[in-house]
Amino acid sequence: MNNKTEVTAAALAIGDELLSGRTRDKNIGHLAQTLTSVGINLREVRIVADEQDEIVAAVNALRAKFDYLFTSGGIGPTHDDITADAVSKAFGVECIYDDDAMELLAAHYKSREMEFTDARQRMARMPNGSTHIDNPVSKAPGFNKENVYVMAGVPKVFEAMLNNVVPTLQTGQKLLSRSVPCRHGEGVIGTPLGLIQKENPDISIGSYPRFGDDGSFSTEIIVRGLDQADVDKAALEIEQMLANLN
Amino acid sequence: MNNKTEVTAAALAIGDELLSGRTRDKNIGHLAQTLTSVGINLREVRIVADEQDEIVAAVNALRAKFDYLFTSGGIGPTHDDITADAVSKAFGVECIYDDDAMELLAAHYKSREMEFTDARQRMARMPNGSTHIDNPVSKAPGFNKENVYVMAGVPKVFEAMLNNVVPTLQTGQKLLSRSVPCRHGEGVIGTPLGLIQKENPDISIGSYPRFGDDGSFSTEIIVRGLDQADVDKAALEIEQMLANLN
Numbered sequence: 001m002n003n004k005t006e007v008t009a010a011a012l013a014i015g016d017e018l019l020s021g022r023t024r025d026k027n028i029g030h031l032a033q034t035l036t037s038v039g040i041n042l043r044e045v046r047i048v049a050d051e052q053d054e055i056v057a058a059v060n061a062l063r064a065k066f067d068y069l070f071t072s073g074g075i076g077p078t079h080d081d082i083t084a085d086a087v088s089k090a091f092g093v094e095c096i097y098d099d100d101a102m103e104l105l106a107a108h109y110k111s112r113e114m115e116f117t118d119a120r121q122r123m124a125r126m127p128n129g130s131t132h133i134d135n136p137v138s139k140a141p142g143f144n145k146e147n148v149y150v151m152a153g154v155p156k157v158f159e160a161m162l163n164n165v166v167p168t169l170q171t172g173q174k175l176l177s178r179s180v181p182c183r184h185g186e187g188v189i190g191t192p193l194g195l196i197q198k199e200n201p202d203i204s205i206g207s208y209p210r211f212g213d214d215g216s217f218s219t220e221i222i223v224r225g226l227d228q229a230d231v232d233k234a235a236l237e238i239e240q241m242l243a244n245l246n
Numbered sequence: 247m248n249n250k251t252e253v254t255a256a257a258l259a260i261g262d263e264l265l266s267g268r269t270r271d272k273n274i275g276h277l278a279q280t281l282t283s284v285g286i287n288l289r290e291v292r293i294v295a296d297e298q299d300e301i302v303a304a305v306n307a308l309r310a311k312f313d314y315l316f317t318s319g320g321i322g323p324t325h326d327d328i329t330a331d332a333v334s335k336a337f338g339v340e341c342i343y344d345d346d347a348m349e350l351l352a353a354h355y356k357s358r359e360m361e362f363t364d365a366r367q368r369m370a371r372m373p374n375g376s377t378h379i380d381n382p383v384s385k386a387p388g389f390n391k392e393n394v395y396v397m398a399g400v401p402k403v404f405e406a407m408l409n410n411v412v413p414t415l416q417t418g419q420k421l422l423s424r425s426v427p428c429r430h431g432e433g434v435i436g437t438p439l440g441l442i443q444k445e446n447p448d449i450s451i452g453s454y455p456r457f458g459d460d461g462s463f464s465t466e467i468i469v470r471g472l473d474q475a476d477v478d479k480a481a482l483e484i485e486q487m488l489a490n491l492n
Contacts, residue, residue, distance in 0.1 A: 016450065016452055016470075017452055017454060017468070018278070018291075019278055019287075019288045019289065019290075019291070020278060020282050020288070020421070020423075020470070021275060021276075021277075021278030021279030021280075021281075021282050021283075021288075022423075022452075022454075022468065023454070024275035025274070025275070028271070028293070029267060029270035029271070030267075031267075032264070032265055032266060032267030033267030034267075035267075036266050036267050037267075041265075042265045042266070042267075043265065043294075043295060043300075044265075044292065044293065044294055044295075044300070045264075045265070045291075045292065045293035046290065046291065046292050046293075047274070047290065047291035047292075048289075048290055049289060049290075050452075054289075054290070076432050076436075076453070076455055077432045077433050077436040078432050078435075078436045078439055078440065078453040079436070079439065079440035079443045079444075079451070079453075080443075080450075080451065080452055080453055081453075109433075114433070117433055117434065117436065117437060118436070118437045119432065119433050119434075119435070119436020119437045119440070120433040120436070122436065123433075137457065138457060138463075154455060154457060156457060157457070175266070177266075177268075186322050186323045186324050186365065187323050187355075187360070187363055187365050187366040187369075188363065188365075189324075189365070190322075190323040190324045190325070190363065190364070190365020190366070190368065191363060191364045191365045193324055193325065194324065194325035194365070197325045197326075198325075204262065204326075205325070205326065206262055206263055206268075206296075206326055207322070207324040207325075207326055207327075208263060208268075208269070209322055209400060210400075211383060211384060211400060211402060211403070217384075222263070222268065224262075224266070
């Protein structure tokens with residue numbers, strides 16, 4: 001594919017609960033759809049536990065390799081929320097109580113007549129030199145340091161933060177796609193479909209099998225590319241190939 | 247935590263469709279729950295695209311770091327199914343048409359009066375020296391090479407293959423867990439909960455916020471550990487701490 005205007009991204013979901021199976025991640029799928037819709041190419045995802053060394057290693061690997069890194073989880077008020085410390089360590093900067101975040105949270109809890117506990121103050125911590133990501137759901141902000149966007153793990157908060165982030169991102173050419181339904185299994189179409197892929201190097205053809213409960217097979221074929229004419233040409237070739245099979 | 251009998255694992259999900267948002271992964275959550283239930287500690291998950299270099303790098307990083315690596319996706323009959331090639335390259339061995347798999351598939355398609363196409367023969371390919379993972383759903387086997395288990399991406403097939411694999415795995419001590427419900431938000435309990443964690447280094451306390459649609463906060467506290475007495479002791483301390491808040 002033509003990568004001249006490609007913008008790439010990675011995601012890092014942080015939390016023991018995702019790895020123990022207690023919680024099924026909902027943020028990765030949402031992030032993937034959102035980024036694709038604006039022309040950012042999500043290239044890799046990792047999930048790691050609430051362990052500082054693991055988070056630091058993943059943050060540094062992914063922020064170096066891709067244009068953007070989006071993280072979810074570990075920015076709450078409890079002892080197992082260590083993402084702010086870990087991201088600070090990854091950047092080699094101090095994890096500070098951010099003045100603006102302290103002010104914002106102090107005012108928030110005062111207005112609700114709640115104590116601004118030590119635990120709540122933890123949510124104002126972020127790497128020195130970060131900017132906030134607003135949190136319209138529960139107030140405590142996420143943060144952005146260079147190309148890394150650190151957001152909450154709770155899906156409602158993650159989505160709200162992402163909504164604030166997306167308009168600020170550099171985006172690339174949108175990936176266009178067309179779906180071609182196919183009543184054959186992959187074993188029937190695999191060889192001719194591979195030939196069409198070979199003849200159309202600027203597009204990417206994905207083939208997704210479906211197994212019916214009755215033992216039947218069918219396939220969804222997805223043609224993806226940056227140029228509408230290329231996508232349409234390949235989709236037409238696939239439709240013709242399928243018509244000849246019937 | 248006491249790691250004397252810990253058995254660790256990683257998961258690698260392979261497929262452009264997971265990163266574009268077309269498909270939401272269902273295998274990682276299932277694998278996480280299954281491994282936890284038998285005493286294997288899932289420590290890291292990655293999702294990569296259908297690109298050989300990315301798959302090779304992830305396979306080699308994860309198989310070296312953990313006792314087991316489980317992969318999903320990319321073992322079908324079409325051109326975008328490149329997992330067998332990539333895993334072969336990761337091990338530095340040839341990707342061969344496995345004799346037994348060829349025989350199995352030839353007989354299967356013959357019995358269904360279907361042609362054993364080139365595409366279908368692709369599903370018999372695996373790294374030299376692999377053993378099969380039986381596929382009761384759609385026949386084409388997964389494979390196991392050293393500590394790497396390569397399975398299909400279609401959830402029904404992944405789950406069936408995993409069922410065949412699990413009884414063959416070395417397992418560690420099962421992680422025990424107790425849930426302690428808490429009607430307070432994390433900001434109220436964060437500090438005392440952190441103290442209990444500090445006093446109980448052999449257990450791990452996770453704290454998971456819940457935001458109600460009415461703007462209310464509550465928390466689920468999960469105590470995890472390898473020793474029932476340790477888990478019960480910490481859970482009791484948390485319950486007493488919560489009672490004192492009321």
